[in-house]
Amino acid sequence: MGLGGAYGAVGADFTTTSMNPAGLGLYKMSEISVTPAVFIQNINSTYNGILESDSKTNFYMGNAGLVITSPASAKSKKSGFSISILQPV
Numbered sequence: 001m002g003l004g005g006a007y008g009a010v011g012a013d014f015t016t017t018s019m020n021p022a023g024l025g026l027y028k029m030s031e032i033s034v035t036p037a038v039f040i041q042n043i044n045s046t047y048n049g050i051l052e053s054d055s056k057t058n059f060y061m062g063n064a065g066l067v068i069t070s071p072a073s074a075k076s077k078k079s080g081f082s083i084s085i086l087q088p089v
Contacts, residue, residue, distance in 0.1 A: 014065060016086045024082035027069040035062040063087070 010016070011023020014033045039058040044051065065086040072080035 014067060017065070017067070017086055021084070024067065024084055025083045026065055028071055030069045031067045034064050035064045061087070
């Protein structure tokens, strides 16, 4: 929080592809990122001496994406490229 979003300007970080697409130019290798999450909730309640309980479990995909990179080549003077596919929250 203290950086105030400064990493969005740096680039070559998968989490910044939606804020700063120009940062894709700094990638040297391809990357895949998957962030699964599990939410488990248990509730117990007593009313007039009767105990009731309930539970709930959820699985969700927080983030998933792919960056495909072809770096520049000094020998062939070929320019590189990067493309990102992102499924945000």
